[in-house]
Amino acid sequence: MTHPKTTLWLHSSLALCLSMSLGCATVTPNAPPTTSSEPATEDVASPPPTDDLETPDTAEDGIQSDLPTVGEDLPSDADHDPVPASPADIQRQALELCQSAEEFLDQGEMDDAIAALDHAYELMLELPNHGQEDWLQAKEDLRLVVAELLIRTYDSQRATATGPSTSWDLEIPIIDNTEVQREIASFTGPEKDAFLAAYRRSGAYRPLILAKLEEAGLPSQLSWLPLVESQFKDRALSRAGALGLWQFIASTGLRYGLSRDAWVDERMDPSAATDAAISYLIELHGLFGDWPKALAAYNCGEARVLRAQREAPDSYLDFWDLYQRLPRETRRYVPRFFATLAILENPEGYGMQLPEPDQPLPRWVTVPVDKSMQLATLDGELQLPEGTLAFLNPELRHRATPPRPYDLKVPVGGEAVLLAKLDSIPEWAPPTPQYVTHRVRRGETISGIASRYGTSVSAIMRSNNLRSAHRIYPGQRLDIPAGRAVASDSHTVSAPRAEAPDGVHTVRRGESLYSIARHYSTTVARLKADNGLSSTTIYPGQKLKVAPGSRDDLRRYQVRRGDTLSEIATRNRVGLSALLRANGLSSRSTIYPGQWLVIP
Secondary structure: OOOOOOHHHHHHHHHHHHHHOOOOOOOOOOOOOOOOOOOOOOOEOOOOOOOOOEOOOOHHHOOOOOOOOOOOOOOOHHHOOOOOOOHHHHHHHHHHHHHHHHHHHHOOOHHHHHHHHHHHHHHHHOOOOOOOHHHHHHHHHHHHHHHHHHHHHHHHHHHHHOOOOOOOOOOOOOOOOHHHHHHHHHHOOOOHHHHHHHHHHHHHHHHHHHHHHHHHOOOHHHHHHHHHHOOOOOOEEOOOOOEOOOOEOHHHHHHOOOOEOOOEEHHHOHHHHHHHHHHHHHHHHHHHOOHHHHHHHHHHOHHHHHHHHHHOOOOOOOHHHHHHHOOHHHHHHHHHHHHHHHHHHOOHHHOOOOOOOOOOOOOEEEEEEOOOOEHHHHHHHOOOOOOHHHHHOOOEOOOEOOOOOEEEEEEOOOHHHHHHHHHHOOOOOOOOOOEEEEEOOOOOOHHHHHHHHOOOHHHHHHHHOOOOOOOOOOOOEEEEEOOOOOOOOOOEEEOOOOOOHHHEEEOOOOOOHHHHHHHOOOOHHHHHHHOOOOOOOOOOOOEEEOOOOOOOOOEEEEOOOOOOHHHHHHHOOOOHHHHHHHOOOOOOOOOOOOOEEEEO
16 A cells, blocks of 8 residues: 655655755765663652562463563664764664655555664664754654654554454354364363362452443453453463453553552553453454454564564465464463353363352442552451452552542442541551662763662662663663661661771772762762862772761761652751752752761
């Protein structure tokens, strides 16, 4: 299918060429991007650790949850041209890649079009961020061009990938072949107990799922998909990070409206996750034209199935034609769904005696709350059986409401009691996190970050699965393990006594001016002044003067939950700028509970 050149492409290309007074006819050989220099971002405290997530991906559980990894390995440093490209070169290359992507799109070469756009986007990120308005406009124009072409690429895929029909029947025909029979033998043999337990759990959720499927006009058999996905466990977590009844990975969940933060993960909300799954299944059926391929894409992603379909010789293929081109877990996933339908249609014929299903979720209403309270405490206040509210609200990661407005599901009849008692129910504070999250700034190193948080380089590398201590980049988030015990009652105290031998400190590997100042209860500014330093850069083996007695007029403060730097400065009657200088911090820095600060 041939696509006309878009107005946006022409406008953006012309604007770029005119704004930079560059000739668009000149083609510069491709040069790979240089290291990105994103603007600095601040580090933030991480949430308390997630609890009680089930991991039903063992062989005895019988769940095929090894989703394929999305994306490909980045090229190694050896693949990069060591000569940095100029902004003009980068701009030309990005424009040429966009032009190539459009030509690939016209020719139906989807993979090549996407690859070209990926590279164009990488190059766009290399354009300068600061100081040159022309380049800022160039970056914005390129961003719009890439986005427009990506939309066209995926719209084109949807237009050409579907089969003879994009409508669906209200019943999915059950397929019976060797692969399905193999899964039936597994469900009725070694996986029999797990299958029956999953069937029993289905009673809690299927009435909700069936009502939503009926409203959407989808086949009722899809209500059994969570048996294959998660065994109807609302907190099921796979090795690939897929979570909840419908086993959404984080990116797909976000794509279909499932939010997640330190307190709430809606992938575990049966109602919200079912809505998202229905939206996803509708889109997949519209993309592929039949349920087997749509279900395969639900398991391994539409990109994988599209690739298999494009690589196949025929223009229209069903799932079984693509079978050998799909990942192993997907080759089992679809037959397992049909095996489930076959068994439940005739359990006696397969020697299965189905148990009584669990009671469905109780009817609920939502009550707006705005503070953190443990669900167990609320169960007691409402005189509900233990675990009732956790059962209704599995999306609450710590079995507690978040410290912000939230609509809590409570059984019908309990809303008036809860509203009457809200003010008297104590607020719950989570345990101190074992990790804090740090967002890397330009110029930072792992050793410097480790020193700042009182931990080690190896601990950070282990926590983040880093292969090299030299490969971090601005904006990257790192989980930092707590390096020191955190006191529960933080307060201002006299600084502990520590003296440098002969007033000289020899810098060790991983130390920073901040950690040295903290150790000797002095300030970064004092160390810089005493040693004639114009920056905070130091190196192992360097000798630093530490003035004797400089600690005597200093105090230390241990950060409490909810503290801010301005509040600490006001409370201790010091200027905010003085507090920042004394601790080697900036106005963008984030502090965390248990951190010690020097009070000048």
